[in-house]
Amino acid sequence: MLSKVLIANRGEIATRIIRTCAEAGIPSVAVHSQADANALHVRLADEAVLLGAASATDSYLAIDKIIEAAATTGAQAVHPGYGFLAENAEFAKAVEDAGLIFIGPPSSAINVMGSKIAAREIAAQAEVPQVPGSPSTIASAADVIAFGDEHGYPVAIKATYGGGGRGMRMVASAADAESAFASAKQESAAAFGRDDVYLERYLSSARHVEVQVFADKHGNAVWIGDRDCSVQRRHQKLIEEAPAPGLSADLRRAMGEASVRLAKAVGYVGAGTVEFLVEADQDRFYFLEMNTRIQVEHPVTEMTLGLDLVAEQLAVAAGEPLSITESGATPRGHAIEVRVNAEDTRGALFMPSPGPISTVAAPTRAGVRWDGGYESGDEVQPYYDSLVGKLIVWAPTRERALDRLAFALDELVIDGVPTTVPAARAIIAHKDFRNVEMHTNWLERDIDFASMLAPLEEPADADADAEEVLPRNEVWVGDRRYVIPFFTPAGPAAATPTAEPAAPRRVAGSGTRKKRGGSGAAASGEIKSPMQGTVAQIDVEVGATVEAGQVLMVLEAMKMQNPIRAAIAGVVESLAVKVGEVVPSGAALATVTAGGE
Incomplete structure (x- = not known):
């Protein structure tokens, strides 16, 4: 011990x-x-x-x-x-x-599997199926275009050293290559300290299935179950379950055996996870990467197999042999995990929302487990990831597990910060998820997820009948335009930022309206922060001419990078922040004057 x-x-x-x-x-x-x-x-x-x-x-x-x-x-x-x-x-x-x-595993194994290029080479030697990819890191957007011309679009640019979707960009066509290449390298450098990227053919409708492996210092290696992690937002997992539903026994066994071959090929020790993209309807799978650590979603495997994987890690590290002697143990029942993050899900924007938590009260019903990092009175810090805890349920069948999870989500109380619980409720109630018709792009591409969640509040309007709409401060974050409350001498028009589609439109009750008898005003062009975060990068200088939608700077909040874009074309009149500065929500970031006037 x-x-x-x-x-x-x-x-x-x-x-x-x-x-x-x-x-x-x-x-x-x-x-x-x-x-x-x-x-x-x-x-x-x-x-x-x-x-x-x-x-x-x-x-x-x-x-x-x-x-x-x-x-x-x-x-x-x-x-x-x-x-x-x-x-x-x-x-x-x-x-x-x-x-x-x-x-964990020896540093040599982490080094090999930490490089996606080296990992692909080892996977090829271990006869693990893979999607087409670049043989080495790429040097320019021209490499992206050449790969797309040969293998077809879409193409995924990925960080060579890293994971979790950081430094990953999907390229739909040659026209997107330049901007995607630059942003992938930028995010990779910020997240992992290296900006090396490589390419893979992007499977747009595949499921994300992973296999848990374990090895000891005595040469034993086993696979002990699989998990489905297909429900993702910005390549970040939201819900995981074990076993992965709807897979044939042959497919499960083939993935498990491939995972063990890979683990043995790198001299692995301890807990590891081999991730695959799966086309379940065709019984095909492709190697994605190997995570050389315990996974966030490990509790669902524990719940279906009656194991404590951390205890197993401690025993293996102490030199003891694995307590699990055979691969492919039959799981008992079904387990589902929901990641509960401190994020505001309104409008499906998932805005990071750090702050003090007044109450944490987890449900105590049978078959429910809460793995939390906070208690009542603690504070979610803005410097780290947004995970508050994980709600895990177990039941004899998937259907009963989903029903139990719905009750548990209703009973979970977290007051003080908004969380992703509303998103989880909407996902598990959707017929596609119930029928196992989800894939990695399902949430963001195939359904109108925003309509399933509460909309962002429109600004209060004391004069809803007025016709003329005064300009409001606007900012782009990613691919969404935010409308920030416009402050007048009389005070703010609203307390909550709102989001609208890219094309301007008049919405009843939206915006700061002109009072009868008043006069209009020109747009200030002031860009305010829609979240608390750290200025990770500034891409423009004062005096620069910018186009609408152009990235002005990047804010990092809770380990996620959010590009801040110009809402209008014009000239950068001022920059109110510097790299490394922590800014609160609503803070002035920059001013863009339309037409340079």
């Missing part, structure tokens, strides 16, 4: 690992930033070490500080959780070099 474990992470996964350590009688050490000094994982651990400032770079990504914390507290092993440094080969090597146990 391990003598003491340092958890190099925060939030839900840190609390999850700390609780399993406690059950096993293993003392735990939490690390934290200044912003997380009173966080739940700090309160639960036996010891806690301050790493640095709120920035992840100064804390949860500071390898030297984490190694020093392990040494000063006498920790024998380091568990990286998921995210942050979990799949960082340099970190794993530093842990190994310090004479500590890394609770």
Whole structure:
């Protein structure tokens, strides 16, 4: 048994690992930033070490500080959780070099699988099916166009080092190649410290199915079930379930065996997940990537197999053989997990919404589990991801699990910040999801998801009968135009930003209207932030001429990058922020004057 474990992470996964350590009688050490000094994982651990400032770079990504914390507290092993440094080969090597146990695969395996190019090469050697892809990283948009001409569109540009949809762009045609290439490299550099990207043929209607593998230090490797993670938004998973519904036994076995071959080919140890794109109707699957860590969605596998995968990780790291001796155990019943994030789902925009949580109350009915990173009175910080917790249900059948989940979502209480619970309710009630007719683009392409959620509030209007609409501050975030409340000497016209379609239109009750007898005013062109976030990049200078829809800057909020675009063509009159600055919602970002006047 391990003598003491340092958890190099925060939030839900840190609390999850700390609780399993406690059950096993293993003392735990939490690390934290200044912003997380009173966080739940700090309160639960036996010891806690301050790493640095709120920035992840100064804390949860500071390898030297984490190694020093392990040494000063006498920790024998380091568990990286998921995210942050979990799949960082340099970190794993530093842990190994310090004479500590890394609770995960050897750094050599992380290094190989961390490069998507190298992973594809290993997958080919292990005879794992793959979609067509570039043999190496690409250097320009011309490479994207050449690949598209050969293999057809759409094409996916992907970060060579990374995952979770960060640094990924879909290219629908040659005309999109230049902008997609530039933005993919930009986001990859910001997320992973490297801007290398490569190409794959994009399967637009495939399901995302992953296989859980486990290996020990004695040469044993098994696959222990599969999960469906097809319901995604911006390549981020929202709902996961096990087993993946609607797959044939032959397809499950073929994916499982391919996953074990891949794990053995890289000398894998510990818990890992091999992800596939699946065309279930044709019994075909294609290798996507391997995640060399515990997954966010691991509880659904635990619920259907009666396992504690973190406890298994601890045992394997201590040198014990796997307790699971055979692959392909038959799952018992069905489990579904909902990620509950601090995001405002109105209008299907999923705006990051950090802040204090007044109440967290999870349902206690049979077959329901809540893995949370916060308790009542805690605060969701704007510097990290938006995951508040995970609601997991189990039932004998998928149909009963969905019904149980609907009740559990209604009973879950999280007050203080908006969450993604309304989105989860809408998804599990949809006939496509009930009938297993979803795929990775289903939510964003095939259904009118925005109409299933509450609309963004239109500004209050004291004079709804007036005809003339005064201009309002507007800003583009991604592909949506936001209408920000227009502040007049008499005060704000509304307290809530609204969103409208790209084409201007008159909506009853929208905008700040001219009072009878008043006079109109020219548009100010002032661009305000629709969210709290950090200015990650500024793409223009004062005096620059810009087109409507052109990216002015990029805000990063809760590990998601949001391009801020010009609502009108004109000239950049002023920039009110600088790179690295944290801005609140509604803060002035820039001013664009129409026509340069």
